[in-house]
Amino acid sequence: MGNDYLKELYQTVDDTFSYLRKKWTIPIIKGLFCDCKNFKGFLELNPGLSSKVLSERLKELEENGVVEKIVLNSSAGHTEYYLTEKGRRLNRIIFEMFNFALDEVLKSEDSIKLREESKESLKETLQMNC
Template structure:
Protein backbone atom coordinates (compact mmCIF):
# COMPACT_ATOMS: atom_id res chain seq x y z
CA UNK A 1 0.00 0.00 0.00
CA UNK A 2 1.40 3.38 -0.93
CA UNK A 3 1.13 6.65 1.00
CA UNK A 4 -2.24 7.35 -0.65
CA UNK A 5 -3.67 4.07 0.66
CA UNK A 6 -3.68 2.43 -2.78
CA UNK A 7 -2.64 -1.20 -3.07
CA UNK A 8 -0.21 -1.84 -5.92
CA UNK A 9 -1.92 -3.72 -8.80
CA UNK A 10 1.00 -6.16 -8.94
CA UNK A 11 0.48 -6.98 -5.27
CA UNK A 12 -3.25 -7.46 -5.84
CA UNK A 13 -2.59 -9.85 -8.73
CA UNK A 14 -0.02 -11.83 -6.77
CA UNK A 15 -2.45 -12.10 -3.86
CA UNK A 16 -4.93 -13.85 -6.20
CA UNK A 17 -2.41 -16.54 -7.08
CA UNK A 18 -0.26 -16.65 -3.97
CA UNK A 19 -0.62 -20.36 -3.15
CA UNK A 20 2.29 -22.57 -4.15
CA UNK A 21 0.44 -24.50 -6.88
CA UNK A 22 -1.97 -21.81 -8.13
CA UNK A 23 -0.10 -20.82 -11.28
CA UNK A 24 0.47 -24.44 -12.28
CA UNK A 25 -3.24 -25.23 -11.79
CA UNK A 26 -4.24 -22.21 -13.88
CA UNK A 27 -1.79 -23.33 -16.58
CA UNK A 28 -3.24 -26.86 -16.46
CA UNK A 29 -6.75 -25.48 -16.87
CA UNK A 30 -5.65 -23.63 -20.00
CA UNK A 31 -4.19 -26.89 -21.29
CA UNK A 32 -7.48 -28.76 -20.81
CA UNK A 33 -7.21 -30.40 -17.42
CA UNK A 34 -10.47 -30.19 -15.51
CA UNK A 35 -10.65 -33.06 -13.04
CA UNK A 36 -9.05 -33.28 -9.60
CA UNK A 37 -6.99 -36.37 -10.50
CA UNK A 38 -5.67 -34.70 -13.67
CA UNK A 39 -4.15 -31.86 -11.64
CA UNK A 40 -2.27 -34.40 -9.55
CA UNK A 41 -0.94 -36.53 -12.42
CA UNK A 42 2.38 -34.74 -12.88
CA UNK A 43 2.62 -33.25 -9.38
CA UNK A 44 3.40 -36.12 -7.00
CA UNK A 45 4.25 -33.72 -4.16
CA UNK A 46 0.83 -32.07 -4.34
CA UNK A 47 -1.41 -33.48 -1.61
CA UNK A 48 -5.17 -33.84 -1.96
CA UNK A 49 -5.70 -31.35 0.86
CA UNK A 50 -3.44 -28.68 -0.65
CA UNK A 51 -5.00 -29.15 -4.12
CA UNK A 52 -8.50 -28.94 -2.68
CA UNK A 53 -7.66 -25.77 -0.74
CA UNK A 54 -5.96 -24.20 -3.76
CA UNK A 55 -8.92 -24.90 -6.06
CA UNK A 56 -11.29 -23.52 -3.43
CA UNK A 57 -9.23 -20.32 -3.09
CA UNK A 58 -9.02 -19.87 -6.87
CA UNK A 59 -12.79 -20.30 -6.97
CA UNK A 60 -13.29 -17.77 -4.16
CA UNK A 61 -11.05 -15.31 -6.04
CA UNK A 62 -13.24 -15.66 -9.12
CA UNK A 63 -10.59 -17.30 -11.30
CA UNK A 64 -12.03 -20.82 -11.35
CA UNK A 65 -15.55 -22.17 -11.60
CA UNK A 66 -16.50 -25.55 -10.15
CA UNK A 67 -19.18 -27.58 -11.90
CA UNK A 68 -20.74 -30.61 -10.27
CA UNK A 69 -22.11 -33.01 -12.87
CA UNK A 70 -24.95 -35.25 -11.80
CA UNK A 71 -23.58 -38.61 -12.84
CA UNK A 72 -23.00 -41.83 -10.97
CA UNK A 73 -20.65 -41.30 -9.29
CA UNK A 74 -20.92 -37.52 -9.14
CA UNK A 75 -18.21 -35.82 -11.23
CA UNK A 76 -16.65 -32.46 -10.46
CA UNK A 77 -15.02 -30.35 -13.15
CA UNK A 78 -13.10 -27.11 -12.91
CA UNK A 79 -12.98 -24.36 -15.53
CA UNK A 80 -11.40 -20.96 -15.79
CA UNK A 81 -13.86 -18.10 -15.53
CA UNK A 82 -13.59 -15.22 -17.98
CA UNK A 83 -11.58 -13.45 -15.30
CA UNK A 84 -9.30 -16.48 -14.98
CA UNK A 85 -8.87 -16.72 -18.75
CA UNK A 86 -7.71 -13.10 -18.73
CA UNK A 87 -4.53 -14.42 -17.08
CA UNK A 88 -3.47 -15.92 -20.43
CA UNK A 89 -0.86 -13.20 -21.03
CA UNK A 90 0.59 -13.64 -17.54
CA UNK A 91 0.96 -17.40 -18.00
CA UNK A 92 2.38 -16.86 -21.49
CA UNK A 93 4.98 -14.35 -20.31
CA UNK A 94 6.02 -16.64 -17.45
CA UNK A 95 6.70 -19.38 -19.99
CA UNK A 96 8.45 -17.07 -22.42
CA UNK A 97 10.74 -15.71 -19.72
CA UNK A 98 13.01 -18.76 -19.89
CA UNK A 99 12.22 -19.78 -23.46
CA UNK A 100 13.76 -16.51 -24.70
CA UNK A 101 17.05 -17.33 -22.99
CA UNK A 102 19.17 -18.74 -25.82
CA UNK A 103 22.01 -19.43 -23.38
CA UNK A 104 19.81 -21.86 -21.43
CA UNK A 105 20.59 -25.38 -22.62
CA UNK A 106 17.47 -26.91 -21.05
CA UNK A 107 15.76 -27.07 -24.44
CA UNK A 108 16.90 -27.69 -27.97
CA UNK A 109 16.02 -24.88 -30.39
CA UNK A 110 13.34 -27.12 -31.95
CA UNK A 111 11.80 -27.87 -28.56
CA UNK A 112 11.98 -24.21 -27.57
CA UNK A 113 10.11 -23.14 -30.74
CA UNK A 114 7.58 -25.94 -30.33
CA UNK A 115 6.88 -24.91 -26.72
CA UNK A 116 6.49 -21.28 -27.72
CA UNK A 117 3.96 -22.24 -30.39
CA UNK A 118 2.07 -24.60 -28.04
CA UNK A 119 1.72 -21.84 -25.45
CA UNK A 120 0.72 -19.26 -28.08
CA UNK A 121 -2.02 -21.49 -29.48
CA UNK A 122 -3.30 -22.85 -26.19
CA UNK A 123 -3.41 -19.46 -24.50
CA UNK A 124 -4.78 -17.65 -27.55
CA UNK A 125 -1.86 -15.26 -27.86
CA UNK A 126 -1.50 -13.32 -31.09
CA UNK A 127 1.97 -11.86 -31.47
Protein backbone atom coordinates in the same frame (compact mmCIF):
# COMPACT_ATOMS: atom_id res chain seq x y z
CA MET B 1 -8.88 9.99 -9.26
CA GLY B 2 -5.05 10.06 -9.36
CA ASN B 3 -3.60 8.55 -6.19
CA ASP B 4 -6.58 6.42 -5.18
CA TYR B 5 -6.76 4.98 -8.67
CA LEU B 6 -3.04 4.10 -8.62
CA LYS B 7 -3.33 2.56 -5.16
CA GLU B 8 -6.18 0.38 -6.38
CA LEU B 9 -4.18 -0.68 -9.45
CA TYR B 10 -1.12 -1.58 -7.38
CA GLN B 11 -3.28 -3.47 -4.89
CA THR B 12 -4.92 -5.44 -7.70
CA VAL B 13 -1.52 -6.39 -9.14
CA ASP B 14 -0.31 -7.39 -5.67
CA ASP B 15 -3.46 -9.44 -5.04
CA THR B 16 -3.06 -11.23 -8.37
CA PHE B 17 0.55 -12.16 -7.67
CA SER B 18 -0.43 -13.20 -4.16
CA TYR B 19 -2.43 -16.16 -5.46
CA LEU B 20 -0.32 -16.82 -8.57
CA ARG B 21 2.91 -17.21 -6.59
CA LYS B 22 1.60 -20.05 -4.45
CA LYS B 23 3.04 -23.45 -5.28
CA TRP B 24 0.97 -25.44 -7.81
CA THR B 25 -1.29 -22.52 -8.78
CA ILE B 26 0.20 -21.96 -12.24
CA PRO B 27 0.33 -25.69 -13.10
CA ILE B 28 -3.34 -25.94 -12.09
CA ILE B 29 -4.27 -22.96 -14.28
CA LYS B 30 -2.20 -24.42 -17.13
CA GLY B 31 -4.14 -27.67 -16.68
CA LEU B 32 -7.41 -25.78 -17.05
CA PHE B 33 -6.15 -24.30 -20.33
CA CYS B 34 -5.42 -27.89 -21.42
CA ASP B 35 -9.04 -28.91 -20.70
CA CYS B 36 -8.28 -30.65 -17.42
CA LYS B 37 -11.59 -30.35 -15.57
CA ASN B 38 -11.72 -32.72 -12.63
CA PHE B 39 -9.83 -33.46 -9.45
CA LYS B 40 -8.41 -36.77 -10.67
CA GLY B 41 -7.19 -35.16 -13.88
CA PHE B 42 -5.30 -32.43 -12.01
CA LEU B 43 -3.60 -35.01 -9.79
CA GLU B 44 -2.60 -37.13 -12.81
CA LEU B 45 -1.29 -34.09 -14.66
CA ASN B 46 0.75 -32.90 -11.67
CA PRO B 47 2.64 -35.73 -9.93
CA GLY B 48 3.55 -34.61 -6.44
CA LEU B 49 0.47 -32.44 -6.02
CA SER B 50 -1.49 -33.60 -2.98
CA SER B 51 -5.28 -33.72 -2.80
CA LYS B 52 -5.19 -31.30 0.13
CA VAL B 53 -3.15 -28.67 -1.71
CA LEU B 54 -5.20 -29.11 -4.90
CA SER B 55 -8.39 -28.56 -2.94
CA GLU B 56 -6.93 -25.43 -1.28
CA ARG B 57 -5.70 -23.95 -4.56
CA LEU B 58 -8.95 -24.59 -6.41
CA LYS B 59 -10.89 -22.98 -3.58
CA GLU B 60 -8.57 -19.93 -3.60
CA LEU B 61 -8.88 -19.62 -7.37
CA GLU B 62 -12.65 -19.87 -7.09
CA GLU B 63 -12.71 -17.21 -4.34
CA ASN B 64 -10.62 -14.92 -6.57
CA GLY B 65 -12.97 -15.34 -9.52
CA VAL B 66 -10.46 -17.26 -11.63
CA VAL B 67 -12.19 -20.64 -11.56
CA GLU B 68 -15.82 -21.69 -11.60
CA LYS B 69 -16.77 -24.91 -9.82
CA ILE B 70 -19.69 -26.86 -11.28
CA VAL B 71 -21.16 -29.79 -9.33
CA LEU B 72 -22.53 -32.26 -11.88
CA ASN B 73 -23.63 -34.96 -9.45
CA SER B 74 -23.46 -34.10 -5.77
CA SER B 75 -24.21 -37.63 -4.55
CA ALA B 76 -21.37 -39.08 -6.64
CA GLY B 77 -19.10 -36.12 -5.88
CA HIS B 78 -18.62 -35.38 -9.57
CA THR B 79 -17.36 -31.82 -9.90
CA GLU B 80 -15.74 -29.97 -12.78
CA TYR B 81 -13.72 -26.77 -12.83
CA TYR B 82 -13.56 -24.17 -15.59
CA LEU B 83 -11.66 -20.94 -16.09
CA THR B 84 -13.81 -17.84 -15.87
CA GLU B 85 -13.26 -14.94 -18.26
CA LYS B 86 -10.94 -13.45 -15.64
CA GLY B 87 -9.07 -16.76 -15.47
CA ARG B 88 -8.69 -16.94 -19.25
CA ARG B 89 -7.24 -13.41 -19.24
CA LEU B 90 -4.39 -14.65 -17.04
CA ASN B 91 -2.89 -16.31 -20.13
CA ARG B 92 -0.95 -13.17 -21.08
CA ILE B 93 0.41 -12.69 -17.56
CA ILE B 94 1.55 -16.31 -17.33
CA PHE B 95 2.97 -16.18 -20.85
CA GLU B 96 5.05 -13.09 -20.07
CA MET B 97 6.28 -14.61 -16.81
CA PHE B 98 7.41 -17.71 -18.71
CA ASN B 99 9.03 -15.53 -21.39
CA PHE B 100 10.98 -13.73 -18.70
CA ALA B 101 12.05 -17.04 -17.14
CA LEU B 102 13.02 -18.53 -20.52
CA ASP B 103 15.13 -15.49 -21.34
CA GLU B 104 16.86 -15.78 -17.95
CA VAL B 105 17.44 -19.53 -18.07
CA LEU B 106 18.23 -19.94 -21.78
CA LYS B 107 20.64 -17.07 -22.34
CA SER B 108 23.17 -18.59 -24.71
CA GLU B 109 23.07 -18.25 -28.49
CA ASP B 110 22.72 -22.04 -28.69
CA SER B 111 19.42 -21.81 -26.83
CA ILE B 112 17.63 -19.43 -29.20
CA LYS B 113 15.81 -22.20 -31.09
CA LEU B 114 14.74 -23.97 -27.89
CA ARG B 115 13.58 -20.67 -26.38
CA GLU B 116 11.45 -19.85 -29.44
CA GLU B 117 10.01 -23.38 -29.63
CA SER B 118 9.12 -23.19 -25.94
CA LYS B 119 7.40 -19.85 -26.41
CA GLU B 120 5.36 -21.13 -29.36
CA SER B 121 4.34 -24.24 -27.43
CA LEU B 122 3.25 -22.12 -24.48
CA LYS B 123 1.26 -19.79 -26.76
CA GLU B 124 -0.66 -22.81 -28.01
CA THR B 125 -1.20 -24.20 -24.50
CA LEU B 126 -2.45 -20.87 -23.18
CA GLN B 127 -4.72 -20.43 -26.21
CA MET B 128 -3.13 -17.15 -27.24
CA ASN B 129 -4.25 -15.90 -30.61
CA CYS B 130 -1.58 -13.29 -31.14
